[in-house]
Amino acid sequence: MNEFIVNWPAPQWVKTFTTVRQGGVSVGPWASLNLGDHVQDVPEHVAINRQRVEQYIKVKPHYLKQVHGTTVVRLDDRHDSAPPEADAAILSTPGKAAVVLTADCMPLLFCHATEKVVAVAHAGWRGLAQGVIEKTIQAMGVTTDQLLVWIGPTISQSNFEVGQEVRDVFMQHNRQAASAFKQTSKPGKWQANLVALAKQQLHQLGITAIYGGETCNYQQADLFYSHRRDVGLTGRMGYFIWIDDPMQSNV
Template sequence: MKSSSHSSMFVPNWQSPANVGACQSTRCEGASLAPYSSFNLGLHVGDDPLKVLKNRAHLDSLLPNPARYVQQVHGTDIHIVNDESSTDTVIADGLFTNLVGQPLAIMTADCLPVLLASKDGTEVAALHCGWRSLAGGIIEKALPLFQSKPSLIAAWLGPAIGPMAFEVGVEVRAQFLASSAEHELAFKKHRDKYLADLALIATQKLNRLGVKAVSNQSECTYTLNDKYFSYRRDGETGRMASVIWRKF
């Protein structure tokens, strides 16, 4: 990996209310060794658990409380974190809460992280949007959890594998076109396959459902190897986290 001047975290630039906090991790300035160097937050990828926990502790030091994670399986289940929630590991690909001071974390290494916040800042969600979760309807399942109307929800799309790097088969394109012909704009023919634009698909879905305030980080995890982990590029690698919480 090339030497990097990037920091371990940055704050998303999006239309979020003052009482919502959010941050995005990079691969930089952590404790993990190659191939997980350096700020790996994934305990499930083969890295030294003590180094991962050291990285997670650094992240938690920047948050009002420890981040809540889920065991992600490329599905569409969304776990609602409330006062009765246990801290046991939950299998899901999204988190939702209206609790104050409870950070929600989604891990990625090419899949698209989507953060959602009501414009009054009382409700937040974090979604793990790989193509399977997007095709399965995770965004469609998340929005009804909000009391706010979709027109009063803002979305941030984090770093993910970009539209020039994400090659998929004809069957993936067919799944999306079956739900909406509009998704054809998100696919470009590439030899006998297609290049897919995850961020565009997510934006189309959000817009169609009434969410108009969509901000896109527009950074490709596959090509920015000094800043981000990429599973498709490296295979054995770490994970970034996208985190959101209600401040008050």
């Protein structure tokens, strides 16, 4: 199955998998490996796509009901019949995978160099401004000096126009955020750099081991979905992380 490679020096027991839009059964604007069950795609197609991913990674993914918020759930002992409403999840035991879905927003994977705990977060500008990164790290309960973070494909600054109110929100919390906004020729409109804003927050938390963040999903329609590029009618990529079980043969 096609994937976008997570390139970071994580411990051997940390396993990851990230999808591109190829390799599924969805058609039309959702072609083909759409994992989102809330985007008007045929439910049976989404179910087949999710099943293909689960069979490939050989561990049960636990999806979230993402709401652009800051709620973090611990998945170890959860057995929900419906996805929990949250935008980040953490795990410290094998047997299941934490996952977020994106199509412009920023996906982040977290692991620790020595402690067996992993996490994943979905960060659009709202979640980023409200502190989803900090809350995810707090929920992991580990020291930040040995934390590794990987940033997945995210809409780039040149393709992400926002209003004055978005810039104001970030500026209220951090004056350095000004460097992540470029003014356009339109009054009150700015181009926002989500990756730069995330890196600022991570650095303030004492995290320097930051990887990824160079890929723009908006610019590569053959590989990635984009909510903005496709005017809202599109699929979702998945970003998975889990702890390896030595008794099983995982990817």
